[in-house]
Amino acid sequence: xxxxxxxxxxxxxxxxxxxxxxxxxxxxxxxxxxxxxxxxxxxxxxxxxxxxxxxxxxxxxxxxxxxxxxxxx
Amino acid sequence: xxxxxxxxxxxxxxxxxxxxxxxxxxxxxxxxxxxxxxxxxxxxxxxxxxxxxxxxxxxxxxxxxxxxxxxxxxxxxxxxxxxxxxxxxxxxxxxxxxxxxxxxxxxxxxxxxxxxxxxxxxxxxxxxxxxxxxxxxxxxxxxxxxxxxxxxxxxxxxxxxx
Numbered sequence: 001x002x003x004x005x006x007x008x009x010x011x012x013x014x015x016x017x018x019x020x021x022x023x024x025x026x027x028x029x030x031x032x033x034x035x036x037x038x039x040x041x042x043x044x045x046x047x048x049x050x051x052x053x054x055x056x057x058x059x060x061x062x063x064x065x066x067x068x069x070x071x072x073x
Numbered sequence: 074x075x076x077x078x079x080x081x082x083x084x085x086x087x088x089x090x091x092x093x094x095x096x097x098x099x100x101x102x103x104x105x106x107x108x109x110x111x112x113x114x115x116x117x118x119x120x121x122x123x124x125x126x127x128x129x130x131x132x133x134x135x136x137x138x139x140x141x142x143x144x145x146x147x148x149x150x151x152x153x154x155x156x157x158x159x160x161x162x163x164x165x166x167x168x169x170x171x172x173x174x175x176x177x178x179x180x181x182x183x184x185x186x187x188x189x190x191x192x193x194x195x196x197x198x199x200x201x202x203x204x205x206x207x208x209x210x211x212x213x214x215x216x217x218x219x220x221x222x223x224x225x226x227x228x229x230x231x232x233x234x235x
């Protein structure tokens with residue numbers, strides 16, 4: 001998929017653990033792990049809103065678009 | 074969900090009884106073929122056949138047809154039992170659900186084929202009498218299994234929505 005999740009980068013910048021974020025956002029660490037590893041098929045706006053609020057960032061900071069050509073190279 | 078589990082338990086028990094019935098039926102047929110009591114009639118396609126007057130080969134042909142019926146019935150019961158055992162555990166829209174539903178529909182289609190050719194035995198001499206009702210029911214169940222497969226895909230996607 002051309003959308004990649006850079007949640008791990010944002011967590012490292014904020015020096016926050018996945019479990020802490022899950023607790024603050026109000027979702028299970030397993031679900032957040034699915035998001036972090038890029039296995040997620042969709043993300044609810046509500047979840048995105050909560051993550052952005054907790055990490056004090058924009059959606060663009062945790063979601064990146066890479067074109068198919070870039071993925072292949 | 075509790076209601077599904079409760080009702081599934083009842084259907085599962087009936088399917089289990091069906092399995093026992095098919096096994097007992099097979100044993101009964103073997104006994105009947107070895108030593109047929111006097112005055113025993115068998116009804117195939119609404120034709121009564123006196124079993125005692127039949128030659129050995131005709132008896133064997135009839136028992137093969139009956140075994141085919143019992144095998145298909147057993148197959149349907151096993152698939153139903155497995156399917157409703159899953160529902161009883163609260164497992165719905167799973168890979169196995171689709172597999173067992175598909176197996177059940179194939180067994181109904183197979184039943185319609187066996188029933189269509191059941192008149193082939195020597196005393197009746199009806200070569201082919203199509204059983205369209207069973208065939209259509211089997212196809213309906215096959216389509217339902219495809220719908221369940223689509224539901225499974227939606228559930229899988231839902232599980233990966235954060």
